[in-house]
Amino acid sequence: MGDLHAASTAALGLILAADPAVMGIVGLSLQVSLTAVLLAALVGLPLGALLAVTRFPGRQSVIVALNALMGLPPVVAGLLIYLLLSRSGPLGPLGLLFTPSAMVIAQAVLIAPILAALTRETLSGLWEEYAEQLRSFGAGPLRAVPTLLWDGRFALLTVLLAGFGRASAEVGAVMIVGGNIEGFTRVMTTAIALETSKGDLPLALALGLVLMGIVLAVNVLAQVLRSAASRWAG
Amino acid sequence: MRAPDTILPLCVEALRFAAGGVEILHGVSFTLEAGPPTVVIGPNGAGKSVLLRLLHGLLPPGGGAVRWATAPDRSAPRQAMVFQRPVLLRRSVMANVAYPLALAGIGPRERARRAEEALDLVGLSALADRPARRLSGGEQQRLALARAAALGPEVLFLDEPCASLDPSATRAVEEIVAALARRGTKIVMTTHDIGQARRLAGDVIFLHRGRVVERAPAARFFVAPETPEAAAFLQGELVW
Numbered sequence: 001m002g003d004l005h006a007a008s009t010a011a012l013g014l015i016l017a018a019d020p021a022v023m024g025i026v027g028l029s030l031q032v033s034l035t036a037v038l039l040a041a042l043v044g045l046p047l048g049a050l051l052a053v054t055r056f057p058g059r060q061s062v063i064v065a066l067n068a069l070m071g072l073p074p075v076v077a078g079l080l081i082y083l084l085l086s087r088s089g090p091l092g093p094l095g096l097l098f099t100p101s102a103m104v105i106a107q108a109v110l111i112a113p114i115l116a117a118l119t120r121e122t123l124s125g126l127w128e129e130y131a132e133q134l135r136s137f138g139a140g141p142l143r144a145v146p147t148l149l150w151d152g153r154f155a156l157l158t159v160l161l162a163g164f165g166r167a168s169a170e171v172g173a174v175m176i177v178g179g180n181i182e183g184f185t186r187v188m189t190t191a192i193a194l195e196t197s198k199g200d201l202p203l204a205l206a207l208g209l210v211l212m213g214i215v216l217a218v219n220v221l222a223q224v225l226r227s228a229a230s231r232w233a234g
Numbered sequence: 235m236r237a238p239d240t241i242l243p244l245c246v247e248a249l250r251f252a253a254g255g256v257e258i259l260h261g262v263s264f265t266l267e268a269g270p271p272t273v274v275i276g277p278n279g280a281g282k283s284v285l286l287r288l289l290h291g292l293l294p295p296g297g298g299a300v301r302w303a304t305a306p307d308r309s310a311p312r313q314a315m316v317f318q319r320p321v322l323l324r325r326s327v328m329a330n331v332a333y334p335l336a337l338a339g340i341g342p343r344e345r346a347r348r349a350e351e352a353l354d355l356v357g358l359s360a361l362a363d364r365p366a367r368r369l370s371g372g373e374q375q376r377l378a379l380a381r382a383a384a385l386g387p388e389v390l391f392l393d394e395p396c397a398s399l400d401p402s403a404t405r406a407v408e409e410i411v412a413a414l415a416r417r418g419t420k421i422v423m424t425t426h427d428i429g430q431a432r433r434l435a436g437d438v439i440f441l442h443r444g445r446v447v448e449r450a451p452a453a454r455f456f457v458a459p460e461t462p463e464a465a466a467f468l469q470g471e472l473v474w
């Protein structure tokens with residue numbers, strides 16, 4: 001009990017003093033996860049939208065595969081990326097292993113299927129509603145993709161936030177491909193895991209509090225977006 | 235501007251349609267010429283909405299043919315439709331009108347001009363920046379009409395355009411429809427309002443259980459219907 005109290009006080013002290021070590025780790029975490037969400041969105045959103053509007057043989061299998069990939073364990077994703085990026089792997093010559101870029105790739109691979117699956121789900125309903133009206137305007141499924149992405153913008157922002165939440169809370173994949181190198185690839189989750197095992201509870205707790213704060217902010221933002229969405233959806 | 239050639243007359247030949255194992259239209263034939271509005275009337279479930287969708291090209295005929303004088307060109311829509319339950323995009327009122335214009339390849343300045351003109355036509359200019367789906371039911375219907383009219387189609391299909399309008403809005407829409415017809419737009423509309431059919435129709439198609447039971451100039455149809463079904467239908471409405 002005394003431990004926890006002392007650790008909490010020290011943790012708050014670190015946060016309030018904007019401790020450079022803490023800030024560096026938080027900054028890198030945000031940078032890695034935001035970049036990963038952006039990359040994953042570039043692939044996941046159009047892919048999800050296409051799956052929502054097109055009908056082709058094998059579409060159902062693609063959807064099942066996508067849903068299965070949503071549950072891909074981060075350590076497994078990390079291992080696969082590790083094998084690809086390791087010196088003897090096919091992408092080894094790029095020299096990306098144990099760099100922030102490798103962590104971005106790992107997180108993007110983890111969340112792209114999530115974004116695609118959630119986008120498909122979100123836009124399927126919208127397409128069902130819009131299809132006939134758009135066809136009357138002369139817009140087929142492909143032309144409908146940008147329309148649906150725009151008209152589903154609020155719901156899709158919450159999808160992106162869900163992806164960001166998942167990326168920033170993830171530890172296994174970035175640990176494997178980033179290596180948790182101090183001042184270079186150490187992010188909040190890997191730092192918490194390490195500092196806890198080392199017994200530096202104030203630092204671990206400070207990072208934990210920041211991480212929780214970020215998750216909370218993301219959820220508040222999602223809520224705000226939902227109410228904005230209902231204003232426009234009527 | 236409209237090309238000098240025309241997509242009318244429209245020849246409908248032995249048009250059939252079935253869905254879910256049920257025959258909805260049993261071989262419907264008629265010709266639509268340019269001129270005053272053609273009003274399709276008939277009881278609920280007669281097949282009016284299905285007929286309009288077939289003519290507009292949204293449903294594939296199950297038999298027979300829908301033949302326009304010139305082949306429809308998707309890049310410059312010559313015909314537009316307002317649905318019984320219009321779907322408005324999750325955008326502003328103005329953006330809703332501009333959307334199909336953009337699809338038709340109309341540049342931004344001309345688009346804005348036409349959209350403003352169309353909103354003005356239906357009296358929604360003051361609401362241009364509001365989210366479309368927050369409009370009242372009647373305002374939504376007028377917006378859908380403006381959206382279709384802005385395309386300047388040669389043929390405009392209207393499926394019960396006044397279904398949820400109050401009497402004064404109904405009159406306003408009738409005036410808009412009449413104005414469009416005078417400007418040369420061929421209106422093909424359904425309605426349950428016999429008074430409205432009388433006021434607007436140049437000719438009438440009376441649809442009953444998936445068949446054209448009577449086709450006649452409005453002046454004759456409402457005074458002396460030739461078939462007992464049409465007479466009974468008019469009678470029933472008159473009682474109300």
Ligand SMILES: Nc1ncnc2c1ncn2[C@@H]1O[C@H](COP(=O)(O)OP(=O)(O)OP(=O)(O)O)[C@@H](O)[C@H]1O
Nearest residue numbers: 253254258276277278279280281282283284285318
């Ligand atoms: N996709 C469909 N599948 C099965 N039945 C359908 C389908 N579309 C229409 N129907 C049926 O076809 C019949 C005609 O429908 P339609 O909507 O054309 O009627 P309507 O004349 O427009 O009626 P209302 O005046 O009520 O609008 C109805 O019995 C309807 O249930």
Ligand SMILES: [Mg+2]
Nearest residue numbers: 282283318393
């Ligand atoms: Mg109908």
